[in-house]
Amino acid sequence: MEQNEILKVNGLTVDFATEQGTVHAVRDISFAVREGEILGVVGESGSGKSVSMYSVMGLLADNGTVTAEKIEFDGQSINASDYDGKRSYEKTMQSVRGNTMSMIFQDPMTFLNPTITIGKQLTEPILNHTKLTKGQARARAVELMTLVGIPSPETRLDQYPFEFSGGMRQRIIIAMALAMSPKLIIADEPTTALDVTIQAQVLDLIKELSKKMGSAVIMITHDLGVVASLCDRINIMYGGKIVETGTDKEIFYTPNHPYTKGLLACIKNPEENDKDLVPIPGSPPDLLKPPAGCPFVDRCESAMKICKLKMPPETVFSDTHKSACWLNDARAEKGVNAHAR
Amino acid sequence: MENQFDKKLQDIEADDALFEKLEDSEKDSEFIAVEAKTYFQDAWKNFKKNKLATIGLIFICLMLLLAVFGPIFSPYTYDQQDLTSRNALPSLQHPFGTDKFGRDIFVRVMYGARISLSVGFASAFINLIIGVVYGGFCGYFGGKLDMVLMRLVEIIYSVPTLLYVILVMLIFGSNIFSVLLAICISGWVGMARQVRAQVMSLKEQEYALAAKVMGAGDSRILFKHLVVNSIGPIIVTTTHMVPSAIFTESFLAFVGIGISIPQASWGTMASEARGLIMNQPIQMVWPVLAICLTILSLNFIGDGLNEALDPRKRV
Amino acid sequence: MPANIVKDEVVLKVDHLKTYFDATKGLFAKKQTVKAVDDVSFEIYKGETFGLVGESGCGKSTLGRTIVKIYEPTAGSIEINGRDIAGIKGDELKSFRKDIQYIFQDPYASLDPRMTVGEIIKEPMKIHGIYKTEEEMDARVSQLLRTVGLKPDHIRRYPHEFSGGQRQRISIARTLALDPKFIICDEPISALDVSIQAQIINLLEQIQRELDISYLFIAHDLSMVKHISHRIAVMYLGQIVELGESHEVYTNPMHPYSQALLSAVPVPDPVKGKEKERIMLQGELPSPIDPPSGCPFRTRCPYAMERCAGERPQMKMYGSRQVACFKVEEENS
Known part of the structure; x- marks a missing residue:
């Protein structure tokens, strides 16, 4: 499984300096993305799911510091500490971003410049990263617009962002992300701002295009319905840590971590008959002072004393399925054994 | 790579008792790590970081203390003439020297501070009240009423201040109240516009709608919610109004309109010293220095507050 | 499922309610009106949760806000406990405000x-x-x-x-x-995390059981609405197109728009979710300034007929269900 990993991240930690102190947004996480797969990253707001991806792309705000043992993309290190100085790192990242690695943002309106035509915004990355002429770049833009299903692309290229609806704008963002046939697309909640019917269209589009172009996709979302209908593999993040990782079926059918189980218990499957919602009590941990042990301890039904003191080790269930929880420790059985497995 | 703490944990880990269930009382899932801090505590903390603004604030406080208590503890009064020591240079008896009538300049500067500062603060206060009420009213109710009232504001604003001053002086004579009135006639316009813009954008906020749904009356929504939430820009505008009023007063006094002699304001003192500028230039320095430092300090405070109170400028 | 409903006790009755906004641009431009809520009627019983679903721009929030009189209704009546509040103002209105409260969508903006x-x-x-x-x-x-x-x-x-x-x-x-009798919940969970959404939903249900409150639950998250609501109404372009028992509407939507809307809901199941057939809607939501003639949905409807453009379908009863659609009408006649 090592052979075709497109992105490999080891020991990634992200801190933010704020007025109140240091926020430990991401704490020592490791993950990998394989060629052509769709990886879902699920977590609450503040769990570090977006921050970890932004830091991989080198797009963090100035008050954030990233440390990692290894960030490798397409066989090349993109870990800032492997470069001497900010400039050489930035130079590499500029050749990577929008080229072999691209991003789809949550709010298309903040990403598109309202005073420039769609055509210009779409051809710009093509002109930057290739030697194509303006005319060829325009032809490519028309091709992309057709690909994402925008009718009469030639005329629409000369229009401004405000002349498009929300769903259409998101399609343009996707077209921009696809402009260079990237090997990896990072999609940060691309459908949260959209209505369900449009969301369905956009998800189908991402799925279809990823298959067609062989691009891997990292799908950052909080919506388990979206994850289930799109992703091959899922990382569950909580309190700056990856608490469980597995294939879609492993996560949905045999979840191990109490947080994953909790998440599944508090969503509704509209096709099933009524079951009571079992919410997870409390609120996520404040990452100004993250707990020493498991981040989920204060909301966990079966928490033990050890959970408050030490981060649980990872238990491996299969090649793909791993979870970090003390309940998997043999001694948990010997304790009060109050929890039901 | 295990540190001592981890080693210790390793030992504890062997303890099976740790695998007992954690009691609910030991969990704190509604924990809030951020310290409870009010808006003004936060702003004060930010303000203190700005050195120039802090120095300005200390200077203004000192000036206020001198203005209020200085003349009381001084052996001289502002109009007490001592013809034996006219145009004296600074000395121990007269720290800033004396003027052509032998009056102590130090006490006159402190007395001038009373007038200049009270004109500055009083006019800022009056402008604040009129501006907030007028602007709040226009912004909140909007529509045709707003259009008419704002055109009125533009008319008031389009007449030069000096014209108002001359008119007021003609009618009410030269005294401190006329000066105040003249400054205030058009001074509130800026505040009114500022507040109107703030209120207009805030009134669509959900907390304003929430108050409406609760049954809150218009004045409650306007003053308890909208104006309170515009307090940052209001304070900043007010602090910038004080120096401009002080400057106007000094300027008027200098050209001979305003308060009458022997009362001392910084402007009149500068005006009197003008005649002696060739022989006794030092007499000119004191009032001008007072005006400059005060206005500078107030501007620093204004900028400091602007930064401290503006949420966009914070992380 | 939440508390008992007292069917004969109507808490809120909305009758032919219309809320139009003036959208005329400039002083001399042609007069334009946005028909945000266009002729809507329904009633809510004591202890009931009435779900209102639809996409953004369909007028569901405007409807909620008109009921609590943040916006003034253009026509129609809003009866609370049998008393029409559409036209009242001042102190008289203030005494009604106690009974009817509103929870806003954005918990970051709704608290001063x-x-x-x-x-x-x-x-x-x-x-x-x-x-x-x-x-x-x-x-x-x-x-x-x-x-x-x-x-x-x-x-x-x-x-x-x-x-x-x-x-x-x-x-x-x-x-x-x-101590209100009736609360309008305007997408109260859409800005929250999944684990928190369930908390809020359970809290609302618990409050309803204890205090016998009725809810108008506005949302675009259809799975949660189904869970909490007794009955739901589907709104499109300012009009209610389908209304019925929530479970029935979900399992067997009759209006073509309801069918498309429900098929688009992602299923949180990796096998079913990936296999689910979706009805893809053509085109885009028409502007409420210039809505289509006849049925508002006809421009995107896969079954649109000539008749749909000519006249507006009225809500008709089919069992316990109300649907406004000529196709449904023909199939059931």
């Missing part, structure tokens, strides 16, 4: 950032002068905070120190301060 939690919850009590002393109010605030699962010592904190879910609970505590 300059007030402490205590002041926020006390505000409605002060406005209506329910309690005489500060002590009585403090006691009630502590009780309300406990009801919504927060600690009484949070009373002196400011909203920005809380997380989204906690803030939404504060705003629920505020709406409960007046």
